Amino acid sequence: MKYVIGIDLGTSSVKVLLVDKEGTVKGEVSKDYPQIHQQPGYSEQNPEEWVEKTIAALKQLVSSSGVDPTDIEGLSFSGQMHGLVLLDKNNAVIRNAILWNDTRTTMQCKKIDQQLGSKLLDITKNPALEGFTLPKIMWVKENEPENLEKASVFLLPKDYLRYRLTGAIHMDYSDAAGTLLLDVVNKSWSADILRTFEIPSHICPPLVETGDFVGTILPEIAKATGLSKETKVFAGGADNACGAIGAGILSEGTALCSIGTSGVFLSYEKDRIKDYGGKVHFFNHGEKDAYYTMGVTLAAGYSLSWFKETFAEDQSFTSLLEDAAHSTIGANGLLFTPFLVGERTPYADAKIRGTFTGIDGSHNKSDFTRAVIEGIVFSINESVEIFRNYGKTIDTVISIGGGAKSELWLQIQADVFKTRVIKLQNEQGPGMGAAMIAAVGLGWFKSLKECAEKFIKMDKVYEPIPENVERYNKYFRAYKDIYPHTVAINHQLFDLRK
Numbered sequence: 001m002k003y004v005i006g007i008d009l010g011t012s013s014v015k016v017l018l019v020d021k022e023g024t025v026k027g028e029v030s031k032d033y034p035q036i037h038q039q040p041g042y043s044e045q046n047p048e049e050w051v052e053k054t055i056a057a058l059k060q061l062v063s064s065s066g067v068d069p070t071d072i073e074g075l076s077f078s079g080q081m082h083g084l085v086l087l088d089k090n091n092a093v094i095r096n097a098i099l100w101n102d103t104r105t106t107m108q109c110k111k112i113d114q115q116l117g118s119k120l121l122d123i124t125k126n127p128a129l130e131g132f133t134l135p136k137i138m139w140v141k142e143n144e145p146e147n148l149e150k151a152s153v154f155l156l157p158k159d160y161l162r163y164r165l166t167g168a169i170h171m172d173y174s175d176a177a178g179t180l181l182l183d184v185v186n187k188s189w190s191a192d193i194l195r196t197f198e199i200p201s202h203i204c205p206p207l208v209e210t211g212d213f214v215g216t217i218l219p220e221i222a223k224a225t226g227l228s229k230e231t232k233v234f235a236g237g238a239d240n241a242c243g244a245i246g247a248g249i250l251s252e253g254t255a256l257c258s259i260g261t262s263g264v265f266l267s268y269e270k271d272r273i274k275d276y277g278g279k280v281h282f283f284n285h286g287e288k289d290a291y292y293t294m295g296v297t298l299a300a301g302y303s304l305s306w307f308k309e310t311f312a313e314d315q316s317f318t319s320l321l322e323d324a325a326h327s328t329i330g331a332n333g334l335l336f337t338p339f340l341v342g343e344r345t346p347y348a349d350a351k352i353r354g355t356f357t358g359i360d361g362s363h364n365k366s367d368f369t370r371a372v373i374e375g376i377v378f379s380i381n382e383s384v385e386i387f388r389n390y391g392k393t394i395d396t397v398i399s400i401g402g403g404a405k406s407e408l409w410l411q412i413q414a415d416v417f418k419t420r421v422i423k424l425q426n427e428q429g430p431g432m433g434a435a436m437i438a439a440v441g442l443g444w445f446k447s448l449k450e451c452a453e454k455f456i457k458m459d460k461v462y463e464p465i466p467e468n469v470e471r472y473n474k475y476f477r478a479y480k481d482i483y484p485h486t487v488a489i490n491h492q493l494f495d496l497r498k
C-alpha cells in the first residue's frame with residue numbers, strides 16, 4: 001500500500017496524518033505549542049517551535065505506523081492563515097511570528113482604509129482587518145523599522161515550515177489571498193498596494209498553486225524524521241481552504257463549520273464576481289480558479305480552552321462537555337459572548353471583549369460550560385445569517401475541528417443553524433485536505449473532487465430538533481443584543497487597561 005501525509009500547522013498544535021490510497025487514516029500524531037501574549041491584543045509564536053514539533057510528530061508517526069518509509073510517496077500542508085514570518089538574507093527568522101488573532105494593528109487598518117478606499121475591496125476582495133498580514137507588515141515598518149529593513153522575504157506559517165523541510169521558498173494562492181497584498185482574481189501581488197504603503201516588492205515570495213509540486217524533503221529532514229528523501233512535497237494551502245477540501249466543499253451549495261481555535265463558517269464560490277460587500281472574507285480556494293467565502297469568530301475553541309484552563313484545568317474536554325449536557329438549552333438563562341481577543345465577523349472590532357450575561361446564584365459550572373459552547377455557536381450563526389441575507393441557501397453543513405468531537409456540540413450546531421449537520425469519520429478536515437492535495441499531486445486521482453469521493457467518509461447526521469430550534473431562536477435574539485449594549489463599556493475598559 002502507498003501513503004501520503006497531511007501536515008496541519010494549527011494554532012494550538014501541529015497534527016500529522018498518515019493516509020493510505022483508500023483514504024483510511026493509518027496514524028495520527030499531534031504536538032502542542034503555546035501562543036505568546038505579551039500584552040492584551042498581542043499573539044505571537046516562535047516559528048522554531050513549529051519546525052521542532054513537526055519533525056518530532058513526523059518521526060513518531062513514521063516509527064509508530066510500521067510503514068516502509070519509501071511507501072510514503074508525498075506530503076502537503078495546511079496552515080493557520082495570515083501570520084507574519086520575516087526572514088533575513090540568510091533566511092533566518094527575524095522576530096517571532098505575529099499571528100492571525102493578534103489585533104495590535106487597528107491604526108494600520110485605518111490607514112489602509114484612508115489611503116486605498118474602495119480600491120482595497122476591488123483588488124483584494126476583502127476589507128482591512130487586524131488579523132490580515134499587510135497591517136502586520138506596516139506595524140513592523142512603523143514600530144520596528146530595523147526588522148523590516150533586514151527582511152529579504154515574508155512568509156506565512158506553513159510556508160516557513162515547508163521552507164525548512166524542503167529548502168524552497170514559495171507561497172500558495174489560497175494563503176496569499178489572506179495577506180491583503182494579493183490581487184485575488186488576477187492571482188498576482190498587487191504592485192498598487194505595495195507602492196501605496198512603500199513595501200519593497202522583493203519581500204513577496206514566488207506564488208504557486210496549492211497543488212504544485214515544490215521539491216523533495218531535505219536529506220537532514222529525512223534523517224531526523226525517518227521519511228525517505230524521495231518524499232515529494234506539494235505546496236499546500238490555508239487551513240480553511242484545506243479544511244474545505246478535506247470536507248468535500250468543492251461545489252456550489254456546500255458549507256462548512258470549523259471550530260478550531262477560531263470558528264469559521266465557509267461556503268464554496270465558483271463566481272468570482274459574487275459580492276458580499278466585504279462583510280465576509282473572499283479567498284482563493286485550494287482548488288484551482290475556485291473561491292470560498294467565510295465569516296470568522298476569532299475565539300471559538302480558544303474560548304473553551306480558556307475556560308478549561310482558567311476554571312477546570314484538571315478536567316478533560318470530554319468530561320467538561322459531558323457536564324454541559326446536564327445544563328439546559330440557553331444554559332438556564334446564561335449567555336456568553338466569545339470576544340476574548342476582539343472579533344471579526346460580524347463586528348470587526350479589536351477592542352470588544354467577552355461577557356457572561358445573566359449570572360444567577362443558581363448557576364453552576366455545567367451552565368457556564370454550556371453557555372460557552374452555545375455562545376461560540378451563536379457567534380458563528382451571525383455569519384450564517386449574513387450568507388442567508390445575501391440569498392445563499394444553507395441546508396447542510398459539514399462540521400469539523402474540535403467542535404465536531406462532541407455529540408452535544410454537533411446537535412447545538414444543527415439546532416442553532418437550523419440545518420442538517422454532518423460529522424465526518426475524520427473530523428480533522430485540514431489535515432485530510434492536505435493529504436488529499438498530496439494524493440492528487442502524485443497523480444493518484446485526476447482531481448480533488450475524484451479524491452473526495454474516495455477519501456471523505458460520512459459518520460453521522462444531526463437533524464435540527466424543531467422544539468430546540470424554537471428555544472434557541474429566542475436565546476439567539478437576546479445574544480445579538482449583547483454587542484450593541486456592551487460595546488461602549490468594553491472599549492472604555494480596553495483603554496483603561498493600558
Ligand SMILES: Nc1ncnc2c1ncn2[C@@H]1O[C@H](COP(=O)(O)OP(=O)(O)O)[C@@H](O)[C@H]1O
Binds near residue numbers: 261303400403405
Ligand atoms: N474532546 C473535545 N471536545 C470538544 N472540543 C474539543 C475537544 N478537544 C479539543 N476541543 C476544542 O477544539 C479546539 C482545538 O481544535 P483544533 O481543530 O485542533 O484547533 P487548531 O487547528 O486551531 O489548532 C480547542 O481549542 C478546544 O476548544
Ligand SMILES: O=C(CO)[C@@H](O)[C@H](O)COP(=O)(O)O
Binds near residue numbers: 081239296
Ligand atoms: O484567521 C483565520 C482565518 O481567516 C483563522 O481561521 C486561522 O486560519 C487559524 O485557524 P485555526 O488554527 O483556528 O484552525
